[in-house]
Amino acid sequence: MAPANKDHQVAVRCAVGVFVPLLTLVLLGRLDLAIFASFGAFTGIYGRNEPHGRRLILQLRAGTLMLAVILLGALTARAGETFALTPSGSTWLQVLATTLVAGGCSLIVAWWRLRPAGSLFHIFAFAAIASIHNQPPLWQAMLVAVLTVLFALLMGLSSRVVPSRRQPWSWPAPARLTDRERRVAWLEAVGYLVAAGLAGALATMIGEWLGFGHNYWAMVAAVVPLVGHSTRHRLSRGVQRIIGTALGLVLLALILLLEPAPWQTVLVIAACQFGAEMFIARQYVLAQVFVTPLALISTLLVAPTPAGTLLRDRFLETVIGAAVGVAVVLAPAVWRRLSVGGHSMED
Template sequence: MKMLAEMFTMAPGNKDHQVAVRCAVGVFVPLITLLFLGRLDLAIFASFGAFTGIYGRNEPHARRFGLQLRAGALMLAVMLLAGLTARAGVALALSAAQALWLQVFATTLVAGVCSLIVAWWRLRPAGSLFHIFAFAAIASIPNQPSLWQGMLVAVLTVAFSLLVGMSSRVVRSRRTPWVRPARTPLSMAEKRAALLESAGYLVAAGLAGTLATLAGERLGFGHNYWAMVAAVVPLVGHSTRHRVSRGLQRIVGTAIGLVLLAGILLLQPAPWQTVLVIAACQFGAEMFIARQYVLAQIFVTPLALISTLLVVPAAPGILLRDRIFETVIGAAVGVAVVLAPTVWRRLRARPGA
């Protein structure tokens, strides 16, 4: 009962509207620019480059800049590796099934390595959810756009996000002293926790990707990386109950978000309206992501799927079906990974075990 109550409890705000505006502007300006240039095929690079603005939410300007610079550099590396992985599949003349398994394997490595880097750099949000999403989404594009053009868009978007992150310095009352924060090395306990968390990301992402791919081959579902993204959601939390709750919230929020998405798609928005919807969803997601995860997911779901449709058109019905199917698989795997250590300890504690 307490877990159910927590799922629908709204935490107090903390200047969330300021972060939400920055993130919305950070994604809207690059996308609308690409629309005017007739290059929405590069929109996915702008969308993920704009994730730079998510980091350093309410930090002083100097620390925010450092965190966002690191986050942006890591995201650029992930996008570059994704483009190279897709091209490696073509160069090796892999079949569609082989290329899919290559993507699962590579995405699993990205999940573990990026989780470790994020912990080492003390970035928040923690974990490698965004990096899994960015890598797999780009690597799975069937007709890859020019890599140098995509990376140019990504670099410019990251630079713009850094500029937006510093924009409040023009207001004297909002300006914080530019003091470089002291580097505090991770303690041994923190290093062990980072390594264990990284292992959890490897297991959860790899298992979810494997199950989703096998199920997709037999049942005709696609977008297996959505299961990998959903699987790592429960890994972030301060307690087992909180982590399990996040997994359930992911499913509930996604289901409601799909209803919202269906309504948006029924309106058949023009490309410029689609860009506005993406910016609005980005605003809504950042407004509530730290306060109410179910509500945030209602915005995240159409944000993710509409961004995908800009680059890889698909039948809306198939997209909605795949999203809920992959989310359930991923969330179930993530919850299982969270509960596994507790179950193991209890089994070992039994008399005669």
């Protein structure tokens, strides 16, 4: 486990950032809007330990991108209804659109130098919203998302109320990507496009054959191995994703056995958000133990699903996605080795 780096401060901000909006929706009796608040709150995970000025800029960028993704997801869901697509046609539309979001958001995140890198959260947000059949009014959904993003921005600056914690405002000068960074950004975007597309297509076909759903969980899992400094690190993340998900599903099963009330569910989500942010930068398996129930309980608030079906789908989709992600990571090295071997035989 890596050493702590003020992770508890980030964890508290993120936990409060999701708890307050969700509790407000519980009190208003509008849990149908909970998913829009949950994804708007993702704004708070960016700019973890940056100075306040830089954190505000990064979170403004992250929040703007997340709002665009949420809007596109809601419009995609409506497109399937507008054009009266069959369930299968609607599913393939979502896979195609999510694949484009995976590549496009990866490129934007790199261009804006956002951390966490990659488009994992954007894939999850877009696909989860696009898969909701009974969409709430668009203006209400976007209002909740915008207000949650604004609240996350306030939480990012909340420590300024303590005089000893105030930092001088410093606005970072725009840093252009170098030629090498641009090439890497484009290559990574292609990697996200390929991994998400392959995982989505494979999960959809297997799901139609074996009768399970939630193909976007495979797309999310597929891009996890793409984040890393080396091939070994990336492969390790793929394996850790599967192990952490399995352990997280055990925790989720225990939570579901308690049959929590809506307000208790919101408390569980906040606690899982706290745990995820405490460990996401230090120990990926442990973080996934919290991320798994966090993601699934947020989904359950909007679209109730039998517990057994939910647990099965999550594990199978994660295995499919992680396997695809690992294959995409290994493909360039295998190709180079085969090419070198072919040249050697010719020589």
